[in-house]
Amino acid sequence: MEKLNILRHLMMSRYRRFKTRSQLVEWQQHQVARHLDWVTQHSPFYQAFSGKPLAEFPLMSKSLMMEHFNQLNTRQLDRDQLFACALKAEQERDFSRSVLKDITIGLSSGTSGQRGLFLASQAERHCWAGYILGRLLPSLWMPQRIALLLRANSPLYQTVQRGHIRFHYVDLTQPLDQWMAELTAFNPTLLVGSAQALQLCAQEHQTLSPSLVVSGAEVLTPTDRALLAAKFKCPIHEIYQCTEGFLACTQRDGVMRWNEDIVHIEPHWLTPDKTHFSPIITDFRRRTQPIIRYQLDDVIAVVNEQGSEHNAAQEEKGQLKIARSSPVVFQAIGSIAGRTGDLLKLPGANHTPVAVLPDLIYRVVSLMSEGPLDYRITQIKINRIQIESDLQHAAIAMALQQLFKQLHVDVRQVHFEYRPRPQWHPLTKQRRVVNLWSS
Missing domain, CATH: 3.40.50.12780 (ANL, N-terminal domain)
Known part of the structure; x- marks a missing residue:
């Protein structure tokens, strides 16, 4: 049965x-x-x-x-x-x-x-x-x-x-x-x-x-x-x-x-x-x-x-x-x-935050990389973005800046910090884009 x-x-x-x-x-x-x-x-x-x-x-x-x-x-x-x-x-x-x-x-x-x-x-x-x-x-x-x-x-x-x-x-x-x-x-x-x-x-x-x-x-x-x-x-x-x-x-x-x-x-x-x-x-x-x-x-x-x-x-x-x-x-x-909690919220014109959807970031990072790339993008403050990657910090930062400009983020206020590639563990979920500032 x-x-x-x-x-x-x-x-x-x-x-x-x-x-x-x-x-x-x-x-x-x-x-x-x-x-x-x-x-x-x-x-x-x-x-x-x-x-x-x-x-x-x-x-x-x-x-x-x-x-x-x-x-x-x-x-x-x-x-x-x-x-x-x-x-x-x-x-x-x-x-x-x-x-x-x-x-x-x-x-x-x-x-x-x-x-x-x-x-x-x-x-x-x-x-x-x-x-x-x-x-x-x-x-x-x-x-x-x-x-x-x-x-x-x-x-x-x-x-x-x-x-x-x-x-x-x-x-x-x-x-x-x-x-x-x-x-x-x-x-x-x-x-x-x-x-x-x-x-x-x-x-x-x-x-x-x-x-x-x-x-x-x-x-x-x-x-x-x-x-x-x-x-x-x-x-x-x-x-x-x-x-x-x-x-x-x-x-x-x-x-x-x-x-x-x-x-x-x-x-x-x-x-x-x-x-x-x-x-x-x-x-x-x-x-x-x-x-x-x-x-x-x-x-x-x-x-x-x-x-x-x-x-x-x-x-x-x-x-x-x-x-x-x-x-x-x-x-x-x-x-x-x-996740909705991982939308980046960055400074825009007239002090209005601009939401940046995670899939837009996935796309620009994949386009700038010719091969496999391990990375994580984390918003740690309203104007600070942390990039963890395999020595491609500058290229990722440039791709993100271009995306942010298209979305009318005030890029003059956004600062990047660089860290080595993220250390993942299969028992915790992998999140490529994380918002720790407003989540």
Whole structure:
């Protein structure tokens, strides 16, 4: 029964088609309405919103969810008990303990300053496994060895572990030579991990030859992507997976798109010209821990698919598997540009701060560098920028000055400080652009 449930979701994920955007939107609205009706009957927190449209539900955040966790979840579970269970499993590195009855318990990494809980029932694990395999597997018929480079394992990742699909958990808390030896022996066909862990793997390996590399959990900058492509010589895909859900991934046309057959996305616009937004998500498949109008602090860059440079380049190389004439129903993502708290805020004319989006910095740094470049840009005061890099401080500073001028920053007030290349650790998230002054 378990295998059939996973297979059912896999087939829906991979083969369900919507002929038009309007057909998808109509279907999605029906799914959301059904979901809200169920949640308001089973979650004490949402009972007062019975019969109301999605737009009238409150915005949710991590702090608000943790504050009301006991009333919000639909299984009468206690937040403190779950935290204790998950922390013990993580500390003892025995993740089989992170299960209570049929509920898998997980912890977020706490990058934003607060660790969050996420729950998944057995049915939700089957749905997640089916959808993620349907989206990511290059082939359903060829044997696949999937290596997961993770800070912490979870029974969620072991939901599929039979037949011609095998998983291997790489424990990044172990010594590098130990987990690299295990990874080499496993010889994965799919390599999945954070941008930082994948870079470390690319630099250390001698014989790995995956057919697909999938980056997630951290921003994949153009420089990072180029390094991975050069080292592994295979397609580099992205997955937007967080504690709030399986939100987006690179689809078979080579474009990263929202998974709008399981999540509804509302944009909270960050720029007047609507080029960047923070997503407000509603996952209409999750019931144990409802995710309704949850506002993330990520910055998403939009993309204009008419004449998209990415699509044009893929088509020229013959890599597109879906014809350009077929209707595009799932909305594309230009890029995941970082966190809202890491927008730089620099002095402008008339003492008005100018916001500088992280993806603009990724782009100018990648353009000025002919090869792989390790760097971090940090705002430490209103007028002070710290550059950490491999001896390319002056070139990076010049590229940043040109960008700042275009954005009407008063560059006469901006001063640069130089430091050696950053020291990364795979257990902490890699952030290329950081705002320590106003965060």
